[in-house]
Amino acid sequence: MKNRPQYSIASVDNALHLAQLLLLEGPLRVSEAAARLDVSVSTAHRLLAMLVYRDFAEQASDRTYRAGPMLGGAPAPDVSVGDLRAVALPHLRRLVDRVQESANLVVLSGPQVRFVHTVECAQLIRAGDRSGKALPAHVSSAGKAILAMLEPDDLAVALAGLDATQRQRVRRGLGVVRRNGFALNNQQTEAGLSAIGVPVRCGGGRFAGISVAMPAFRFSRDRVAPLVEELVTCARALEDDVREAGGDRQQ
Template sequence: MIHIGPTHGPPPRDYLQSVDMALMLALLLRDEGTLTVSRAAEMLGVSQSTAHRSLAMLVYRGFAIRSEARAYLPGPSLTTSSLRPGVGHELIATAEPFMQALSTETEETSHLTVLVENKTHFLHTVDGTQSVRVGSRRGQVLPAHQNSGGLIMLAEHSASELRALYPALPDHEFDDLRRTLNRSRQHGFAINNGQYEADVSGVGACLRNDLGDTLGAVTVTAPTNRFNRVYHRCAEVLMRHVRDLNRSLQNFRPTTFS
Protein backbone atom coordinates (compact mmCIF):
# COMPACT_ATOMS: atom_id res chain seq x y z
CA MET A 1 0.00 0.00 0.00
CA ILE A 2 1.44 3.40 -1.04
CA HIS A 3 0.95 6.37 1.26
CA ILE A 4 0.94 9.95 0.02
CA GLY A 5 -0.04 12.44 2.66
CA PRO A 6 -1.10 11.65 6.22
CA THR A 7 -3.36 8.74 7.15
CA HIS A 8 -5.52 8.46 10.24
CA GLY A 9 -5.51 5.08 11.90
CA PRO A 10 -5.27 1.67 10.22
CA PRO A 11 -6.77 1.05 6.75
CA PRO A 12 -10.49 0.24 6.80
CA ARG A 13 -11.52 -3.41 6.64
CA ASP A 14 -13.02 -2.92 3.17
CA TYR A 15 -10.06 -0.97 1.79
CA LEU A 16 -10.72 0.18 -1.82
CA GLN A 17 -7.49 0.68 -3.69
CA SER A 18 -9.11 2.58 -6.58
CA VAL A 19 -10.69 5.11 -4.20
CA ASP A 20 -7.44 5.53 -2.26
CA MET A 21 -5.57 6.08 -5.52
CA ALA A 22 -7.95 8.85 -6.57
CA LEU A 23 -7.61 10.53 -3.17
CA MET A 24 -3.81 10.35 -3.33
CA LEU A 25 -3.88 11.91 -6.81
CA ALA A 26 -6.02 14.75 -5.46
CA LEU A 27 -3.43 15.31 -2.70
CA LEU A 28 -0.62 15.32 -5.25
CA LEU A 29 -2.43 17.90 -7.38
CA ARG A 30 -3.06 20.07 -4.34
CA ASP A 31 0.57 19.94 -3.19
CA GLU A 32 2.48 19.91 -6.51
CA GLY A 33 0.20 22.16 -8.57
CA THR A 34 0.65 20.19 -11.79
CA LEU A 35 0.82 16.50 -12.62
CA THR A 36 1.43 14.43 -15.74
CA VAL A 37 0.20 10.91 -16.31
CA SER A 38 3.75 9.56 -16.26
CA ARG A 39 4.57 11.38 -13.01
CA ALA A 40 1.35 10.14 -11.40
CA ALA A 41 2.07 6.55 -12.49
CA GLU A 42 5.61 6.79 -11.09
CA MET A 43 4.47 8.23 -7.76
CA LEU A 44 1.74 5.63 -7.30
CA GLY A 45 3.65 2.67 -8.70
CA VAL A 46 0.96 1.84 -11.28
CA SER A 47 0.71 1.70 -15.05
CA GLN A 48 0.17 4.88 -17.05
CA SER A 49 -3.20 3.60 -18.25
CA THR A 50 -4.34 3.13 -14.63
CA ALA A 51 -3.14 6.62 -13.69
CA HIS A 52 -4.86 8.08 -16.74
CA ARG A 53 -8.21 6.50 -15.84
CA SER A 54 -7.99 7.78 -12.27
CA LEU A 55 -7.10 11.31 -13.41
CA ALA A 56 -9.99 11.23 -15.88
CA MET A 57 -12.36 10.56 -12.97
CA LEU A 58 -10.90 13.53 -11.08
CA VAL A 59 -11.57 15.72 -14.12
CA TYR A 60 -15.12 14.37 -14.28
CA ARG A 61 -15.80 15.40 -10.67
CA GLY A 62 -14.00 18.74 -10.92
CA PHE A 63 -10.96 17.86 -8.81
CA ALA A 64 -8.63 18.32 -11.80
CA ILE A 65 -8.57 20.04 -15.16
CA ARG A 66 -6.50 19.00 -18.14
CA SER A 67 -4.33 21.76 -19.54
CA GLU A 68 -3.58 22.36 -23.21
CA ALA A 69 -0.16 20.75 -22.63
CA ARG A 70 -1.92 17.55 -21.43
CA ALA A 71 -0.84 18.06 -17.85
CA TYR A 72 -3.34 18.07 -15.00
CA LEU A 73 -3.96 21.06 -12.71
CA PRO A 74 -6.04 21.43 -9.53
CA GLY A 75 -9.70 21.75 -10.47
CA PRO A 76 -12.47 23.88 -8.98
CA SER A 77 -13.50 21.22 -6.45
CA LEU A 78 -10.07 21.66 -4.82
CA THR A 79 -9.84 25.44 -5.02
CA THR A 80 -13.09 27.36 -4.55
CA SER A 81 -13.95 27.06 -0.88
CA SER A 82 -13.41 30.77 -0.15
CA LEU A 83 -16.28 31.99 -2.36
CA ARG A 84 -19.83 31.79 -1.06
CA PRO A 85 -22.21 29.83 -3.33
CA GLY A 86 -24.00 32.13 -5.76
CA VAL A 87 -21.73 35.10 -5.15
CA GLY A 88 -21.10 37.18 -8.27
CA HIS A 89 -24.34 36.05 -9.94
CA GLU A 90 -25.39 39.59 -10.96
CA LEU A 91 -21.92 40.38 -12.28
CA ILE A 92 -21.95 37.19 -14.38
CA ALA A 93 -25.43 37.94 -15.73
CA THR A 94 -24.40 41.45 -16.79
CA ALA A 95 -21.04 40.45 -18.26
CA GLU A 96 -22.12 37.29 -20.10
CA PRO A 97 -23.55 38.87 -23.30
CA PHE A 98 -20.49 41.10 -23.65
CA MET A 99 -18.25 38.06 -23.19
CA GLN A 100 -20.22 36.17 -25.83
CA ALA A 101 -19.67 39.03 -28.28
CA LEU A 102 -15.99 39.22 -27.31
CA SER A 103 -15.38 35.51 -27.85
CA THR A 104 -17.29 35.53 -31.13
CA GLU A 105 -15.27 38.45 -32.49
CA THR A 106 -11.85 37.22 -31.34
CA GLU A 107 -12.65 33.49 -31.71
CA GLU A 108 -10.80 33.03 -28.39
CA THR A 109 -11.98 32.03 -24.91
CA SER A 110 -12.99 34.78 -22.48
CA HIS A 111 -13.13 34.64 -18.67
CA LEU A 112 -14.70 36.73 -15.93
CA THR A 113 -12.54 36.93 -12.80
CA VAL A 114 -12.52 38.61 -9.41
CA LEU A 115 -9.72 39.27 -6.94
CA VAL A 116 -9.73 37.92 -3.38
CA GLU A 117 -6.57 39.03 -1.56
CA ASN A 118 -3.78 37.80 -3.86
CA LYS A 119 -5.80 35.12 -5.68
CA THR A 120 -7.79 35.32 -8.91
CA HIS A 121 -11.11 33.46 -8.88
CA PHE A 122 -12.66 32.51 -12.23
CA LEU A 123 -16.42 33.09 -12.11
CA HIS A 124 -17.44 32.44 -15.71
CA THR A 125 -16.05 31.28 -19.06
CA VAL A 126 -17.27 31.64 -22.64
CA ASP A 127 -15.52 29.25 -25.01
CA GLY A 128 -13.83 30.45 -28.16
CA THR A 129 -14.75 29.09 -31.58
CA GLN A 130 -11.28 27.92 -32.61
CA SER A 131 -10.83 24.15 -32.87
CA VAL A 132 -7.75 24.44 -30.63
CA ARG A 133 -8.62 26.78 -27.79
CA VAL A 134 -8.20 27.36 -24.07
CA GLY A 135 -10.73 25.40 -22.05
CA SER A 136 -13.02 26.56 -19.27
CA ARG A 137 -11.39 27.80 -16.08
CA ARG A 138 -14.68 28.37 -14.26
CA GLY A 139 -14.20 27.75 -10.54
CA GLN A 140 -10.40 27.72 -10.71
CA VAL A 141 -8.25 29.82 -8.38
CA LEU A 142 -4.82 31.07 -9.53
CA PRO A 143 -2.10 33.29 -8.08
CA ALA A 144 -3.12 36.82 -9.09
CA HIS A 145 0.35 37.85 -10.28
CA GLN A 146 0.46 34.95 -12.77
CA ASN A 147 -2.59 35.74 -14.90
CA SER A 148 -3.70 38.80 -16.84
CA GLY A 149 -6.94 39.41 -14.92
CA GLY A 150 -5.17 39.27 -11.59
CA LEU A 151 -2.38 41.56 -12.79
CA ILE A 152 -4.72 44.29 -14.03
CA MET A 153 -6.69 44.17 -10.77
CA LEU A 154 -3.50 44.26 -8.67
CA ALA A 155 -2.44 47.31 -10.69
CA GLU A 156 -5.17 49.26 -8.89
CA HIS A 157 -3.45 48.72 -5.51
CA SER A 158 -1.03 51.08 -3.79
CA ALA A 159 2.50 50.00 -2.90
CA SER A 160 1.54 49.48 0.75
CA GLU A 161 -1.52 47.42 -0.21
CA LEU A 162 0.61 45.26 -2.48
CA ARG A 163 3.25 44.72 0.18
CA ALA A 164 0.52 43.58 2.59
CA LEU A 165 -0.57 41.01 -0.01
CA TYR A 166 3.02 39.83 -0.67
CA PRO A 167 4.87 40.26 2.66
CA ALA A 168 7.44 37.53 1.96
CA LEU A 169 8.34 38.61 -1.57
CA PRO A 170 12.00 39.72 -1.76
CA ASP A 171 12.47 43.42 -2.45
CA HIS A 172 13.84 42.98 -5.97
CA GLU A 173 10.94 40.68 -6.96
CA PHE A 174 8.47 43.09 -5.38
CA ASP A 175 9.95 45.96 -7.42
CA ASP A 176 9.70 43.84 -10.59
CA LEU A 177 6.05 43.14 -9.82
CA ARG A 178 5.37 46.86 -9.30
CA ARG A 179 7.06 47.69 -12.63
CA THR A 180 4.86 45.13 -14.39
CA LEU A 181 1.75 46.54 -12.74
CA ASN A 182 2.74 50.10 -13.62
CA ARG A 183 3.12 49.15 -17.30
CA SER A 184 -0.27 47.43 -17.19
CA ARG A 185 -1.87 50.48 -15.61
CA GLN A 186 -0.41 52.74 -18.30
CA HIS A 187 -1.59 50.48 -21.14
CA GLY A 188 -5.03 49.88 -19.60
CA PHE A 189 -4.61 46.12 -19.89
CA ALA A 190 -2.30 43.40 -18.58
CA ILE A 191 -0.61 40.58 -20.47
CA ASN A 192 0.21 37.10 -19.20
CA ASN A 193 2.55 35.27 -21.54
CA GLY A 194 2.52 31.74 -20.18
CA GLN A 195 3.34 32.69 -16.60
CA TYR A 196 1.18 30.06 -14.88
CA GLU A 197 0.64 27.55 -17.67
CA ALA A 198 3.35 27.76 -20.30
CA ASP A 199 0.87 26.87 -23.04
CA VAL A 200 -1.80 29.45 -22.07
CA SER A 201 -1.48 33.24 -22.47
CA GLY A 202 -3.95 36.07 -22.14
CA VAL A 203 -4.78 39.75 -21.95
CA GLY A 204 -7.04 41.25 -19.27
CA ALA A 205 -8.86 44.53 -18.58
CA CYS A 206 -10.57 45.88 -15.44
CA LEU A 207 -14.27 46.21 -14.80
CA ARG A 208 -15.17 49.44 -12.97
CA ASN A 209 -18.24 51.30 -11.81
CA ASP A 210 -18.91 55.04 -12.04
CA LEU A 211 -16.88 55.65 -8.86
CA GLY A 212 -13.81 53.92 -10.27
CA ASP A 213 -14.13 50.90 -7.97
CA THR A 214 -12.64 47.68 -9.33
CA LEU A 215 -15.41 45.09 -9.74
CA GLY A 216 -13.45 42.35 -11.52
CA ALA A 217 -11.73 41.73 -14.83
CA VAL A 218 -12.45 40.18 -18.20
CA THR A 219 -9.68 38.31 -20.01
CA VAL A 220 -9.15 36.81 -23.44
CA THR A 221 -6.95 33.72 -23.47
CA ALA A 222 -5.32 31.80 -26.29
CA PRO A 223 -2.80 29.00 -26.71
CA THR A 224 0.66 30.54 -26.30
CA ASN A 225 1.83 29.29 -29.69
CA ARG A 226 -0.55 31.72 -31.44
CA PHE A 227 -0.87 34.41 -28.78
CA ASN A 228 1.88 36.64 -30.19
CA ARG A 229 0.03 36.74 -33.52
CA VAL A 230 -3.37 37.61 -32.07
CA TYR A 231 -2.88 39.53 -28.83
CA HIS A 232 -2.87 43.03 -30.40
CA ARG A 233 -6.22 42.29 -32.00
CA CYS A 234 -7.53 40.63 -28.82
CA ALA A 235 -6.47 43.61 -26.68
CA GLU A 236 -8.17 46.06 -29.05
CA VAL A 237 -11.45 44.11 -29.11
CA LEU A 238 -11.29 43.46 -25.36
CA MET A 239 -10.89 47.14 -24.51
CA ARG A 240 -13.84 48.08 -26.70
CA HIS A 241 -16.18 45.51 -25.16
CA VAL A 242 -15.00 46.28 -21.62
CA ARG A 243 -15.73 49.98 -22.16
CA ASP A 244 -19.28 49.06 -23.18
CA LEU A 245 -19.63 46.64 -20.27
CA ASN A 246 -18.43 49.24 -17.78
CA ARG A 247 -21.27 51.53 -18.87
CA SER A 248 -23.67 48.77 -17.79
CA LEU A 249 -21.81 48.38 -14.50
CA GLN A 250 -21.74 52.06 -13.50
CA ASN A 251 -24.29 51.54 -10.69
CA PHE A 252 -22.72 48.31 -9.40
CA ARG A 253 -20.92 48.42 -6.09
CA PRO A 254 -18.02 46.16 -5.03
CA THR A 255 -18.97 42.78 -3.58
CA THR A 256 -17.18 41.13 -0.66
CA PHE A 257 -16.23 37.77 -2.13
CA SER A 258 -14.30 36.22 0.74
Protein backbone atom coordinates (compact mmCIF):
# COMPACT_ATOMS: atom_id res chain seq x y z
CA MET A 1 0.00 0.00 0.00
CA LYS A 2 1.22 3.47 -0.89
CA ASN A 3 1.12 6.23 1.67
CA ARG A 4 0.53 9.78 0.48
CA PRO A 5 3.67 11.89 1.06
CA GLN A 6 3.34 14.23 4.01
CA TYR A 7 3.82 17.41 2.01
CA SER A 8 2.13 19.25 -0.82
CA ILE A 9 3.60 19.92 -4.27
CA ALA A 10 2.99 23.50 -5.39
CA SER A 11 4.93 23.45 -8.66
CA VAL A 12 2.60 21.60 -11.03
CA ASP A 13 4.70 22.70 -13.97
CA ASN A 14 7.83 21.08 -12.56
CA ALA A 15 5.94 17.85 -11.89
CA LEU A 16 4.55 17.71 -15.41
CA HIS A 17 7.93 18.57 -16.90
CA LEU A 18 9.52 15.78 -14.90
CA ALA A 19 6.90 13.31 -16.15
CA GLN A 20 7.74 14.38 -19.71
CA LEU A 21 11.44 13.83 -19.08
CA LEU A 22 10.81 10.31 -17.79
CA LEU A 23 8.69 9.55 -20.83
CA LEU A 24 11.07 11.03 -23.37
CA GLU A 25 14.51 10.38 -21.92
CA GLY A 26 14.07 7.27 -19.83
CA PRO A 27 15.29 6.56 -16.27
CA LEU A 28 16.67 9.43 -14.19
CA ARG A 29 18.41 9.62 -10.85
CA VAL A 30 17.25 12.21 -8.34
CA SER A 31 20.37 14.31 -8.91
CA GLU A 32 19.81 14.21 -12.68
CA ALA A 33 16.18 15.26 -12.28
CA ALA A 34 17.25 18.14 -10.05
CA ALA A 35 19.79 19.32 -12.61
CA ARG A 36 17.30 19.15 -15.49
CA LEU A 37 14.65 21.09 -13.57
CA ASP A 38 17.17 23.46 -11.94
CA VAL A 39 15.80 22.71 -8.48
CA SER A 40 17.33 21.32 -5.30
CA VAL A 41 17.80 17.59 -4.86
CA SER A 42 15.26 17.59 -2.05
CA THR A 43 12.66 19.28 -4.28
CA ALA A 44 13.34 16.78 -7.06
CA HIS A 45 12.92 13.93 -4.58
CA ARG A 46 9.55 15.28 -3.45
CA LEU A 47 8.38 15.69 -7.04
CA LEU A 48 9.39 12.14 -7.90
CA ALA A 49 7.67 10.80 -4.78
CA MET A 50 4.42 12.46 -5.86
CA LEU A 51 4.75 11.06 -9.38
CA VAL A 52 5.28 7.58 -7.90
CA TYR A 53 2.22 8.03 -5.70
CA ARG A 54 0.10 8.91 -8.76
CA ASP A 55 1.63 6.09 -10.88
CA PHE A 56 3.35 8.49 -13.28
CA ALA A 57 6.73 7.12 -12.14
CA GLU A 58 8.27 4.01 -10.64
CA GLN A 59 11.48 3.54 -8.68
CA ALA A 60 13.72 0.76 -9.97
CA SER A 61 16.01 -1.43 -7.86
CA ASP A 62 19.03 0.68 -8.91
CA ARG A 63 17.32 3.76 -7.36
CA THR A 64 16.59 5.38 -10.71
CA TYR A 65 13.10 6.54 -11.58
CA ARG A 66 11.34 5.60 -14.80
CA ALA A 67 7.98 6.26 -16.43
CA GLY A 68 5.15 4.57 -14.55
CA PRO A 69 1.93 2.85 -15.62
CA MET A 70 0.10 6.11 -16.32
CA LEU A 71 2.72 6.92 -18.97
CA GLY A 72 3.01 3.39 -20.29
CA GLY A 73 0.67 3.79 -23.25
CA ALA A 74 3.00 5.98 -25.28
CA PRO A 75 5.38 4.25 -27.70
CA ALA A 76 9.04 4.53 -26.83
CA PRO A 77 11.05 6.93 -28.98
CA ASP A 78 13.27 5.38 -31.62
CA VAL A 79 16.39 7.20 -30.41
CA SER A 80 18.23 7.47 -27.08
CA VAL A 81 16.76 10.86 -26.29
CA GLY A 82 18.81 11.98 -23.30
CA ASP A 83 22.12 11.50 -25.11
CA LEU A 84 20.76 13.02 -28.31
CA ARG A 85 19.52 16.14 -26.51
CA ALA A 86 22.88 16.69 -24.82
CA VAL A 87 24.74 16.41 -28.11
CA ALA A 88 22.22 18.50 -30.07
CA LEU A 89 21.83 21.46 -27.71
CA PRO A 90 24.92 23.48 -28.76
CA HIS A 91 24.08 22.88 -32.43
CA LEU A 92 20.53 24.15 -31.95
CA ARG A 93 21.81 27.24 -30.17
CA ARG A 94 24.20 28.04 -33.02
CA LEU A 95 21.40 27.49 -35.52
CA VAL A 96 19.13 29.94 -33.67
CA ASP A 97 21.92 32.51 -33.52
CA ARG A 98 22.34 32.26 -37.30
CA VAL A 99 18.70 32.26 -38.43
CA GLN A 100 17.08 34.26 -35.59
CA GLU A 101 14.13 31.87 -35.40
CA SER A 102 13.29 29.14 -32.89
CA ALA A 103 14.67 25.64 -33.43
CA ASN A 104 13.34 22.24 -32.34
CA LEU A 105 14.72 18.74 -31.90
CA VAL A 106 12.16 15.95 -32.36
CA VAL A 107 12.13 12.15 -32.26
CA LEU A 108 9.68 9.66 -33.71
CA SER A 109 7.43 7.90 -31.20
CA GLY A 110 5.03 5.58 -33.02
CA PRO A 111 2.87 7.69 -35.34
CA GLN A 112 3.85 10.90 -33.53
CA VAL A 113 6.87 13.09 -33.14
CA ARG A 114 7.77 14.30 -29.68
CA PHE A 115 9.56 17.60 -29.19
CA VAL A 116 12.67 16.84 -27.16
CA HIS A 117 13.88 20.41 -26.87
CA THR A 118 13.19 23.90 -28.18
CA VAL A 119 15.71 26.73 -28.30
CA GLU A 120 13.72 29.94 -28.61
CA CYS A 121 14.99 32.94 -30.53
CA ALA A 122 15.09 36.48 -29.17
CA GLN A 123 12.40 37.83 -31.49
CA LEU A 124 9.53 39.50 -29.65
CA ILE A 125 7.00 37.43 -31.63
CA ARG A 126 8.28 33.90 -32.01
CA ALA A 127 7.32 30.24 -32.04
CA GLY A 128 7.01 29.14 -28.42
CA ASP A 129 8.66 26.35 -26.48
CA ARG A 130 7.20 22.99 -27.54
CA SER A 131 9.41 20.75 -25.41
CA GLY A 132 7.53 17.60 -24.42
CA LYS A 133 4.65 18.13 -26.83
CA ALA A 134 3.60 15.54 -29.42
CA LEU A 135 2.18 16.00 -32.91
CA PRO A 136 1.17 13.59 -35.68
CA ALA A 137 4.38 12.92 -37.58
CA HIS A 138 2.76 13.24 -41.00
CA VAL A 139 1.88 16.94 -40.50
CA SER A 140 4.95 18.18 -38.61
CA SER A 141 7.84 19.46 -40.77
CA ALA A 142 10.53 17.48 -38.93
CA GLY A 143 8.12 14.54 -38.63
CA LYS A 144 7.63 14.42 -42.38
CA ALA A 145 11.40 14.68 -42.84
CA ILE A 146 11.86 11.60 -40.63
CA LEU A 147 9.03 9.62 -42.25
CA ALA A 148 10.53 10.23 -45.68
CA MET A 149 13.68 8.39 -44.58
CA LEU A 150 12.00 5.26 -43.19
CA GLU A 151 12.08 1.83 -44.77
CA PRO A 152 8.72 0.80 -46.30
CA ASP A 153 7.75 -1.54 -43.44
CA ASP A 154 8.55 1.06 -40.78
CA LEU A 155 6.65 3.72 -42.70
CA ALA A 156 3.64 1.43 -42.99
CA VAL A 157 3.59 1.05 -39.20
CA ALA A 158 3.84 4.82 -38.66
CA LEU A 159 0.94 5.49 -41.06
CA ALA A 160 -1.25 2.57 -39.99
CA GLY A 161 -3.71 4.82 -38.17
CA LEU A 162 -4.60 6.80 -41.29
CA ASP A 163 -7.29 5.78 -43.75
CA ALA A 164 -6.34 4.65 -47.25
CA THR A 165 -6.93 8.05 -48.85
CA GLN A 166 -4.83 9.84 -46.22
CA ARG A 167 -2.02 7.29 -46.52
CA GLN A 168 -1.90 7.74 -50.29
CA ARG A 169 -1.79 11.53 -49.97
CA VAL A 170 0.90 11.40 -47.27
CA ARG A 171 3.04 8.98 -49.28
CA ARG A 172 2.91 11.29 -52.31
CA GLY A 173 3.98 14.20 -50.15
CA LEU A 174 6.81 12.18 -48.62
CA GLY A 175 8.11 11.44 -52.12
CA VAL A 176 8.52 15.18 -52.63
CA VAL A 177 10.21 15.51 -49.23
CA ARG A 178 12.60 12.67 -50.11
CA ARG A 179 13.59 14.35 -53.36
CA ASN A 180 13.98 17.80 -51.84
CA GLY A 181 15.69 16.75 -48.61
CA PHE A 182 13.45 18.93 -46.44
CA ALA A 183 9.81 19.29 -45.43
CA LEU A 184 7.50 22.25 -44.94
CA ASN A 185 4.69 22.78 -42.47
CA ASN A 186 2.88 25.93 -43.44
CA GLN A 187 0.13 26.27 -40.80
CA GLN A 188 -0.75 22.55 -40.95
CA THR A 189 -0.38 22.03 -37.21
CA GLU A 190 -1.20 25.49 -35.91
CA ALA A 191 -2.70 28.60 -37.47
CA GLY A 192 -0.11 31.32 -37.83
CA LEU A 193 2.90 29.00 -37.52
CA SER A 194 5.26 27.81 -40.27
CA ALA A 195 8.24 25.47 -40.01
CA ILE A 196 10.93 23.80 -42.11
CA GLY A 197 12.43 20.45 -41.07
CA VAL A 198 15.23 18.09 -42.07
CA PRO A 199 16.17 14.59 -40.90
CA VAL A 200 19.11 13.69 -38.69
CA ARG A 201 20.71 10.25 -39.09
CA CYS A 202 21.41 8.74 -35.67
CA GLY A 203 22.94 5.44 -36.81
CA GLY A 204 21.49 1.97 -36.97
CA GLY A 205 18.74 3.08 -39.33
CA ARG A 206 17.34 5.49 -36.73
CA PHE A 207 16.45 9.11 -37.33
CA ALA A 208 15.61 12.28 -35.46
CA GLY A 209 14.67 15.63 -36.93
CA ILE A 210 15.38 19.31 -36.47
CA SER A 211 13.20 22.20 -37.53
CA VAL A 212 13.13 25.96 -37.62
CA ALA A 213 9.74 27.43 -36.68
CA MET A 214 8.47 30.98 -37.10
CA PRO A 215 5.30 33.06 -37.20
CA ALA A 216 3.67 32.63 -40.61
CA PHE A 217 3.96 36.33 -41.38
CA ARG A 218 7.78 35.96 -41.39
CA PHE A 219 7.69 32.92 -43.66
CA SER A 220 8.16 33.38 -47.40
CA ARG A 221 9.35 31.20 -50.25
CA ASP A 222 12.54 33.20 -50.65
CA ARG A 223 13.53 32.26 -47.08
CA VAL A 224 13.26 28.53 -47.74
CA ALA A 225 16.60 27.97 -49.52
CA PRO A 226 18.81 29.82 -46.99
CA LEU A 227 17.00 28.24 -44.04
CA VAL A 228 17.32 24.76 -45.54
CA GLU A 229 21.04 25.38 -46.07
CA GLU A 230 21.46 26.31 -42.40
CA LEU A 231 19.37 23.33 -41.27
CA VAL A 232 21.33 20.86 -43.38
CA THR A 233 24.65 22.27 -42.12
CA CYS A 234 23.39 21.91 -38.55
CA ALA A 235 22.11 18.36 -39.19
CA ARG A 236 25.40 17.19 -40.71
CA ALA A 237 27.41 18.62 -37.81
CA LEU A 238 25.03 17.01 -35.34
CA GLU A 239 25.31 13.66 -37.12
CA ASP A 240 29.12 13.84 -36.84
CA ASP A 241 28.88 14.44 -33.09
CA VAL A 242 26.28 11.67 -32.66
CA ARG A 243 28.65 9.22 -34.40
CA GLU A 244 31.55 10.36 -32.26
CA ALA A 245 29.49 10.04 -29.07
CA GLY A 246 28.38 6.57 -30.13
CA GLY A 247 31.98 5.54 -30.74
CA ASP A 248 32.99 6.81 -27.31
CA ARG A 249 30.26 4.73 -25.64
CA GLN A 250 31.40 1.57 -27.43
CA GLN A 251 35.02 1.89 -26.28
